[in-house]
Amino acid sequence: MGNQNLIERTCKQTPFYDLCIWSLKSNPESRDASVKKLAQIMVDSLKTKATETLDLIDELLQDGLALDPEMQKALTSCAERYNVIIRGDVPEINEALKTGDYKFAAKGANDAAIEANSCEIEFPTKSPLTDMNKVVHDVSVVAASIVKIIQTKFSF
């Protein structure tokens, strides 16, 4: 209960308050967390969502011949982008948060949002990933906002 205030104050400074609150409160580690820990929880959430999305992409790709070539191409490209989020952005953010060179955490989080969006615009017609891309994008944006709080207020 005691950390409620910090979570709410932090999430108010992000553009997706509800998503921020939900992501943090659903993780028991947020209970006594510092702002830096809240950022780390958000990054874990990003990794989870990105992995789920990549799993979905892989499943869709397994439809193989049933897919039209444009859809196939878009999904393959999305898989690449999600690999970058999981194997590039997330480790970069985590190392930066751990060592305190926060601008690289911001860079990784911002890039994850770009990758999610770039995936979404791959689809010439209807995207099967809109909801998931949006979640990954928004979670990335929230993570970037929390990093900004750490950077520009007091060190944690």
Add this chain to the structure above:
Amino acid sequence: MVDTRPFLPVSSHAGSDPTGPSENRRKPMKLQLSIFFVLLTVGFFAALLTSNNGSDNGFVKENEHGSLASPSSEKQLRPVSRGPAVGVSEKSNRLFAKDNENQLAYPWNNSMLSWQRTAFHFQPEKNWMNDPNGPLFYKGWYHFFYQYNPHAAVWGDIVWGHAVSKDLIHWLHLPLAMVADQWYDKNGVWTGSATILPDGKVVMLYTGSTTENVQVQNLAYPADHSDPLLINWVKYSGNPVLVPPPGILDKDFRDPTTAWLTSEGKWRITIGSKINKTGIALVYDTKDFIYYELLDGVLHAVPGTGMWECVDFFPVSKTEENGLDTSVNGPSVKHVVKASLDDDRHDYYSIGTYHEKNGTWIPDEPKIDVGIGLRYDYGIYYAAKTFYDQNKNRRVLWGWIGESDSEAADMQKGWASVQSIPRTILFDKKTGTHLLQWPVEEIESLRLKSYEFNQVKVQAGSVVPLDVGPATQLDIIAEFEIDKEALEKTTGSNVTFSCSSSGGTIERGALGPFGLLVLADDSLSEQTPVYFYIAKGSDGKLKTFFCNDQSRSSVASDVNKQIYGNLVPVLEGEKLSLRVLVDHSIVESFAQGGRTVITSRVYPTKAIYGAAKLFLFNNATEASVSASLRIWQMNSAFIRPYPNNKESQ
């Protein structure tokens, strides 16, 4: 206000109704989702495309611009509506609209990506690089060290890379100089600087991130001082030599400078930090680089600037056209304090006076103090560091140039970041407030065939192609003269101009924009303008701005499209002068002899290889311009491993 940080999807106001989140809390899920959907589109566009609507409307207007390709076209462009200051509602729905065929969604192909690699800028063979470290000249070689990730094309696992050159241009890669093999640098062998002692020996101070993620300072020195290549390094057995002092947090203590001598014969260094939101530079004195005393007070502090990274402190001569050893002081000397601001990822400098007795520094003009005034470079440029080159008696500046594309592209191409061409630094005697930066003269050794154009007239609203053959490796020197009558006759106005919040080159003024289009294809569907924009105030005074417009640099959607630039002082009797180095995906441009500098990363999909061209352009409404240019094709610098298999990375 434009968010100048590339790709940050949200600024404090971007894309969202400020009261949105609290209202959403009470709305049902479906409505929430659609609100989020709108926020996503608006928020994302605010990030990628800045407030000027330039790039997307640029797509719409493409055909009109295309018509400018005919040299004598006088076609008037409609001014583009700039949209609301925070963004982008006019085109936000295009993010998910499938009808915009101009929006590129296909992935980068290898041909486009391999074109991006530079020919004569320093970069390792692969993977990620950031800050320049410990540059020095020693036993006939220029040494360059750098933050390097040996494993990936993103930041992480940082160690020290190393390369040598005879001329600051032709580099040879050497083995890693230092790796993370001690508890005190296990989590990062971070930035540091070299000091050359009076007996010629070298010491290196650098920041280590310990196993507990505390930032400490460590001493290292060459294993063999007689080795001109300085291949092997030894870390002092008693490291760390400095830990965060009381009042300074564990993660706010990094990037020690080159040391300079005090009048007492001690060595003095400064290290950037912060207290709450005030950026500061701590000062330490030492006799042996092992034991240090922290001075009371700080070298300088500026509230609101946040963490000062990569602080640099050095003297410049007010009178001579050469560099000064870091220890020089005297009445004809000014001192520069420079800091890299973590908060906005820009490098700022200020010129002032050093008070040796108490180790403090005061800016000449507090209004342009460190972090709130002048920048080395108004583009993508960070973590810069100078060194005194005793070989040629000059002060040389290195700067890290990151990527402004997506990390997916970086991972696909297998590398990220380059260094700027080293620049000489001089005090600008004419303004007294600026430094002048200029590419080191050795770069001229890369010049091949040259082309000369004299007094080319560029009418208002026209484009002139410059036939120079391949246009991806160029050194361009240009002078512009604007029609004097138009300068006088134009009515001034109160409207303030800034490069970053302007509409780019499609926003026409009476006296600008005009300049060069680099990395442009024939149809101008991709183009990177490097240009001047003259604004006349209602008092009749002229202000000149120097800008780089990336908004139409590429049709790809996942690259930075901001407009960079700043005011450039132009003094009575000066012509407008420009130097541009084009080297594939990097463009470095220098106005008025290096008084204002902009570096951009450019990632075209079409204006590559033989399809990249060069043009003059003048999009002013009232003034014609005449340009004289000398343009050279540039050779590659053939940067490669040091020729000895045993010793290459």
